[in-house]
Structure formats: structure tokens, C-alpha cells
Amino acid sequence: MLPKFDLYMPTDLAEACRLKGEGAKVVAGGTDVFVNMHGGKDRSDKVVDVKNIPQLQGHSFSPENGLDLGALTTHRDIELWDVIKKHYRAMFEGCSRVGSVQIRTRGTLGGNICNGAPSADSIGPMMVHDAAVVVAGPANERIVPLKDFYLGLKQLDMKEDEILKRILIPAPKAHSGSFYIKYTRRNAMDLALLGVSAYVELDGDILKTVRIALTTAAPTPIRAEKTEALLIGKPASEALLTAAGKTVLTESHPRSSWRSSAEFRLALLEELTVQALQEAIAQAKEA
Amino acid sequence: MQNITIHTIVNNELYIRTIPVNMTLLQFLREDLHLTGTKEGCDEGECGACTVLVDGHPMNSCLVLAAEMDGKHVLTVEGLAEDGRLHPLQEAFLEVGAVQCGYCTPGMLLSGIAMLNLYPHPTREQIRKEMEGNICRCTGYERIADAILLASERLAGETEAH
Numbered sequence: 001m002l003p004k005f006d007l008y009m010p011t012d013l014a015e016a017c018r019l020k021g022e023g024a025k026v027v028a029g030g031t032d033v034f035v036n037m038h039g040g041k042d043r044s045d046k047v048v049d050v051k052n053i054p055q056l057q058g059h060s061f062s063p064e065n066g067l068d069l070g071a072l073t074t075h076r077d078i079e080l081w082d083v084i085k086k087h088y089r090a091m092f093e094g095c096s097r098v099g100s101v102q103i104r105t106r107g108t109l110g111g112n113i114c115n116g117a118p119s120a121d122s123i124g125p126m127m128v129h130d131a132a133v134v135v136a137g138p139a140n141e142r143i144v145p146l147k148d149f150y151l152g153l154k155q156l157d158m159k160e161d162e163i164l165k166r167i168l169i170p171a172p173k174a175h176s177g178s179f180y181i182k183y184t185r186r187n188a189m190d191l192a193l194l195g196v197s198a199y200v201e202l203d204g205d206i207l208k209t210v211r212i213a214l215t216t217a218a219p220t221p222i223r224a225e226k227t228e229a230l231l232i233g234k235p236a237s238e239a240l241l242t243a244a245g246k247t248v249l250t251e252s253h254p255r256s257s258w259r260s261s262a263e264f265r266l267a268l269l270e271e272l273t274v275q276a277l278q279e280a281i282a283q284a285k286e287a
Numbered sequence: 288m289q290n291i292t293i294h295t296i297v298n299n300e301l302y303i304r305t306i307p308v309n310m311t312l313l314q315f316l317r318e319d320l321h322l323t324g325t326k327e328g329c330d331e332g333e334c335g336a337c338t339v340l341v342d343g344h345p346m347n348s349c350l351v352l353a354a355e356m357d358g359k360h361v362l363t364v365e366g367l368a369e370d371g372r373l374h375p376l377q378e379a380f381l382e383v384g385a386v387q388c389g390y391c392t393p394g395m396l397l398s399g400i401a402m403l404n405l406y407p408h409p410t411r412e413q414i415r416k417e418m419e420g421n422i423c424r425c426t427g428y429e430r431i432a433d434a435i436l437l438a439s440e441r442l443a444g445e446t447e448a449h
Contacts, residue, residue, distance in 0.1 A: 007288055007308035007354055034311075034350045035331045049355065076344075100420020101398065102338055102347045188419030189333060
């Protein structure tokens with residue numbers, strides 16, 4: 001039984017911003033909010049359902065501009081979209097492993113981003129694809145790179161009266177590839193014990209661009225920029241990737257939880273960073 | 288608002304009801320419409336026992352508000368049989384013995400039908416992946432997969448016959 005609340009279902013974005021500013025809980029797919037309400041963790045007395053707001057809907061791709069995703073785009077939309085599998089492989093790997101079909105059908109990218117869990121499977125892949133979010137307030141909007149959107153545990157660069165409107169992801173570059181590896185204890189319906197996303201652009205054998213993001217390795221999803229800097233401009237040798245696996249340990253801070261010890265997470269980080277890079281490089285060579 | 292009037296089509300029948308906004312679709316089906324085929328398991332989206340199709344898409348009805356169902360089509364296990372004949376997937380479940388305690392079965396059937404609509408010729412691996420959100424605590428998964436494969440063959444046969 002859900003607690004009692006007042007429900008608002010506006011079609012106007014500014015109206016939704018105003019309600020959020022007054023303390024209303026924003027709900028889209030409800031796969032986090034209603035779970036928390038059922039469990040007694042969320043007792044919001046006002047709920048604003050944003051699914052009827054046109055500016056948050058729809059998703060499109062163009063080879064010039066890349067992806068323009070409404071915040072309401074679901075994980076299932078991403079999973080079943082051939083463009084994603086072809087050009088944004090890490091996003092396919094991440095989004096297709098969130099929860100179950102039922103959860104992916106309801107849960108939205110905007111919701112996954114704003115819930116801001118360190119274990120969120122969609123965020124690392126979007127970070128390595130250089131995503132930016134469009135955040136709308138009652139009067140104007142601004143664009144924030146996703147890698148700068150997290151200020152601390154569950155803290156977002158978003159004001160009380162702002163709502164995440166869209167997600168912009170650049171067009172795929174030539175000779176680029178990406179991958180996401182999610183480590184779980186069981187194959188289905190499990191949170192990432194650890195996750196590594198990698199994106200590379202190759203110039204012959206040289207790693208021209210590298211982006212790495214870590215899941216469940218810090219209080220927020222993070223980019224591993226030191227490791228990226230180590231790799232950029234060098235040939236993708238086995239020794240270099242092994243070194244990357246070591247460097248990534250210096251810029252991650254996994255904690256011990258009932259799911260795993262920090263030590264095991266560090267061992268995974270070293271190994272999965274190498275594997276994710278290898279997979280991304282293999283993708284780039286095929287592209 | 289604390290109450291809302293919805294027009295919703297459940298199993299091809301139109302219902303107009305005024306309901307509290309915090310009522311889940313699961314409660315609406317079971318307690319308002321008395322369609323108790325849809326089961327409550329975990330009430331937090333983990334088990335899939337409450338799965339129904341909304342406009343053809345599988346959802347955990349415990350995590351959906353009935354208030355959102357205005358103008359939508361909902362399909363529950365009660366709506367699967369047509370003209371007194373069970374759905375081919377229901378028949379297959381009976382034939383291969385895919386039902387033990389039966390509590391997960393309504394959700395399994397709805398997820399299975401959604402999957403067969405998307406992948407008419409699934410592999411066993413696809414079945415495992417697509418059905419990951421439905422838990423059977425009798426652990427009768429092998430026969431559930433067998434039943435889905437059998438139904439997929441029969442449904443393909445029906446399509447060819449037309």
C-alpha cells in the first residue's frame with residue numbers, strides 16, 4: 001500500500017518545475033520512487049508525474065548530431081533500438097542489464113540519472129559517450145556535461161525547481177567503439193557489484209581518445225580521467241592496458257557493503273578495466 | 288488531487304471508476320475489479336507475480352498507479368482465453384506441466400505472451416533473458432521454457448495456416 005499523497009499530472013514543463021520547487025516528488029517510471037514508498041523510505045505528500053510533458057518525450061538519432069533523448073526514454077527503448085547496438089554499444093550493454101523487462105519498460109534514463117545511484121547501469125555508458133543533460137527551470141534551461149552532474153552521494157547539479165529535460169549524446173566518431181562490463185553475483189535482477197565502461201577512438205593502433213567510467217567504485221558514478229590520460233596517444237599494447245588496470249585503482253574509492261568487500265571491488269576494477277578496454281578496442285576495429 | 292476518474296479498458300471491457308490516486312494498478316485490478324488472477328508477491332518489482340500488459344507492454348502492476356491507466360488497455364490473465372478456449376500458451380503450460388504451485392503462473396503467462404509478440408521464434412537463451420523478471424520459487428523454469436517453445440511452434444503453425 002502506497003502512502004497517501006496528492007498527485008499532479010501536468011502537461012506544462014514550467015508547472016512541473018514549480019511543483020518540484022514546492023517539494024513535490026518527481027516520478028516517471030516509478031521503479032525507484034514507488035519502491036521506496038512501498039518500503040516506507042519515501043513519505044512525500046506531493047507527487048508530480050512528468051510523463052505527459054511533451055518536451056521530455058521522444059528520442060531520435062542523426063549521424064550528424066547523434067542522440068537526442070527525452071528524459072522519459074526508457075531502458076527498453078534503448079535496448080531494442082538498432083542504432084544503439086551499432087554505435088553506442090556500452091549503452092546497450094548497460095541498459096539491457098537493468099532490472100528486468102518489466103523494470104526496463106517503465107524505468108527511464110532521466111530517472112536513472114536523477115536517482116544517481118553509484119550502481120546505475122545507464123550512467124557510466126552515457127558518461128563515456130560524452131553525454132550532456134539539458135536541465136530546465138521555470139524560466140530557462142542549461143546544459144551540463146553528465147560527468148559534472150554529480151556533486152556527491154545522491155547530490156545533483158540541479159536546483160530545487162529544475163527538471164531533467166533531455167540527454168544529448170554526440171554522434172559516433174570514425175573508428176570508435178565502446179563497452180560496459182557489469183559484474184553481478186547472479187545473471188538477472190541484480191545491482192552492479194562493480195561496473196566499468198570504456199570508449200575508445202583509434203587512429204591506426206594509437207588510442208586517439210579514451211574515456212573510462214566506473215560504476216559502484218565511488219559515492220557517485222565517476223570518470224577515471226587519470227587512467228584516460230595515461231592511455232591517450234599511445235599504441236594499445238597489452239602492457240599499457242595492464243598499467244591502466246593499476247592506475248584506475250588510484251582514482252577509485254569503492255566501499256565495503258553487504259554485496260562485496262572493498263578489496264574484492266578493487267580486484268575487479270583492475271581486471272574489468274582491462275577487459276572493458278579490450279572489448280571497446282575490438283568494437284572500434286570492427287567499426 | 289487525491290481522487291481521479293479513469294476510463295480504462297481491461298480485458299476488452301471499458302471501466303469508468305473514481306479511485307484514490309495512491310492506488311496501484313495491482314490493487315485496482317484485485318480489489319476494485321475483483322480480478323484476482325493477478326498476484327501480489329514482493330510488492331517492489333522484484334518477483335514479477337503481478338505482471339500485466341499495458342498497451343501490450345509488460346509491467347509490474349505493483350509499481351504502476353491506477354491513475355495512469357486513463358485511456359490505456361490492460362491485459363490480465365483473465366483476458367487470455369477466447370471463446371472458452373485457453374490461449375495457446377496456457378494450453379502449453381498445462382500440457383508440459385509448467386505449473387507447480389501456480390502463484391507465478393499468471394505473471395509468467397503475460398511475460399511469455401509479450402515475449403512471443405516480440406520474438407515469435409525465441410531461443411532458450413532468449414527466453415531466459417526475457418523472462419528474467421519473473422521468479423518461480425518452485426524453480427520449475429525448465430518446463431516454463433519448454434511451454435513457451437511449444438507455444439511458439441503452435442502459434443507459428445497457426446500463422447502459416449492463415
